[in-house]
Amino acid sequence: MTRHIPFLFVFLSFIPFNGFSQQGVLLDELSNAYADASIPLLKELLGIPNDAFYPEDIENNVGWCEKEFGERGFLTRRISTSQAPLLLAERKHPKAEKTVLIYLQLDGQPVDSTRWFQENPYKPVLKRKKSNDEWEEVDWDAENPIEDDWRIFARSASDAKGPVAMFLTALDAAASKKIVPNYNIKVIMDFEEEMGSPRLPEAVTMNAELLKADMLIIFDGPRHISNKPTLTFGARGIATITLTTYGPIVPQHSGHFGNYAPNPALRLSKLLASMKDDDGRVIIPGFYDGIAIDPKTETVLKNVPDNEDEIKKRLQIVASDKVGAYYQEAIQYPSLNIRGMQSGWIDEKVRTIIPGWARAELDVRLVLESNPERLIQLVKRHIASQGYYVTDTVPTSEERLAHHKIATFTSEISYQSFRTDFDSEVGIWLTSALKNAFGEDPIRIRMSGGSIPIAPFVTTLGIPAVTVPTVNRDNNQHSPNENLRIGNYREGVKTMIAILMEKL
Structure with missing residues (x-):
């Protein structure tokens, strides 16, 4: 059953912000009180399985959101x-002249429960780090206050149910102080984001008038690695490729046919290796065409306070690839990534065979300057240039006997990149809101390396978009033991209260 956050008496003056004044301290008190009181709400939401491959679980998430937003005065x-x-929640406010559209994601990546250090990824666990850097479970009902560095471990804790609970909590906190935004709010909730939101573009096109707004805020993603308040003004898009090479029609005994039957795993490895140099740069001609870092952009990128040594330390790598001279520059370019490979068997299932096939799954991160169709075709033509007969289906017996090297190539363009100017109305407004809340300018990032499927809103609705990330960067999103730092949850609530208070 949904728990209502109790009305909390925290005094908050209504004098406009002037830097990080006493009001900023009082905003801390309000946000912390409501964040802590809303932990049961967050636990409840995280306890609803949300793998989009299971429609009945998604229906439970949709129903939960309908109820929670409905109780806060939204029409859904x-x-x-x-x-x-998709679920649309709308709330209008008196004398509002503008409308802000907010994007929230409710689905999560599939789970492999055998790799989680807890009973169930959908049963949230509170943990703290011991002196040996290992995590130990903490009783939810312990008398001691929950500390900022403790974490909640559960699927979608950070990506992206945590921000959903933050926003609902911020609405409750604002209501307790009779804070009414001077803009209307529309919230669009996506339940297939981790599948690439395949039906989102058509839905936006068909419902453009319903979704009409002046700007879009995306509550998703991790803050800058420094964990300081952050705004991200763009994101790369994404396309995917599935590439399969072939050997014998079925796996063959490596003693009988080794040195005779071609090995598809070796062929695939060499084919993939031919696409990049030793420094990680794509060497397919034309892949980076159209991208130039001018002096103004260079200044914007270098204003992000990255510590390259710290990034390498966190990744435990000695050197980075050389697509860019530093991290922010690197993510301004399209990428070609091997996200998974499979052929034969390994570990306890290993066997002495020549595999019948080998497969690689690739993702291509897109930027505005690159045409996605063109990049896909460049990769496809490169494969053909390596002597492969390229098809989009499993080869027939006739094709196998007619061609020495065969590759099955299929691709999908999920969504394009987007970028919004720092000095746009939404950019100036959000920068002011975060500065008022935290007493300093937020870190402003030109474009994130990851992808968010909101390009249809930008292109179809013609509205600028900015991401307001709130979660800790080391959250293991998409991986086992995903987590949300308590301090980030509290500051996320504070961030969203500040946005609700900021006049537009």
Whole structure:
């Protein structure tokens, strides 16, 4: 059953912010009190399984959101698609002249429960780090206050149910102080983001008038590695490629046919290796065409306070690839990444065979200056240039006997990149809100390396978009033992209260 956050008496003056004044301290008190009181709400949301491959679980998430937003004065309606619906929640405010559209994600990556250090990834666990850097579980009902560096471990704790709970809590905190935004709010909730939101573009096109707004805020993603308040003004898009090479029609005994039957794993390895140099740069001609870092952009990128040594230490790498001279520059370019490979068997299932096939899954991160179709075709033509007969289906017996090297190539363009100017209305407004909340300018990042499927909103609706990330960067999103730092949850609530208070 949904728990209501109790009304908390925290005094908050209504004098406009002037730097990080006494009001900023009082905002801390309000946000911390409501964040801590809303932990049961967060636990409840995290306890609902949300793998989009299971429609019945997604339906439970949709129903939960309908109830919670409805109780906070929003009118909700489902936007039907061929699979999971989108959910739109809308609340109008007196004398509001503008409308802010907020994007929230509710689904999560699939889980491999055998690799989680807890009973169930959908049963949130509170943990603290011991002196030996190992995590130990803490009783939720312990009398001691929960510390900022403790963490909640659960699937989607950071990506991205944590921000959903933060926003609902911020709404409750604002209501307790009779803070009414001077803009209308629309919230669009996506339940298939981890699948690439395949039905989102059509849904946005078909419901453009319903989704109409002046700007878009995305509550998703991790803060800068320094964990300081952050705004991100763009994101790379994403396309995917599945590439399969072939050997014998079925796996063969390596003693009988080693040195005779071609090995598809070796062929695939050499084919992939031919796409990049030893420094990680794509060497397919034309892949980086159109991208130039001018002096103004260089200044913007270098204003991000990255510590390259610290980044390498966290990744435990000695040197980075050389696509860019430093991290922020590197993510301004399209990428070609091997996200997974499979052929034969390994570990306890290993066997002495020549595999029948080898497969690689690739992702291509997109930037505005690059045409996605063109990049896909460059990769496909490169494969053909290496002597492969390229097809989009499993080869027939006739094709196998006619061609020495065969590759099956399929691709999908999920969504394009987006970028918003720092000095846009939404950029200036959000920068002011975060500065008022935290007493200093937020870190402003031109473009994140990851992808968010909101390009249809930018292109179809013609509105600028900015991401307001709140979670800790070391959160293991998409991986086992995903977590959310308590301090980030508290500051995330503070961030969203500040946005609700900021006049537009």
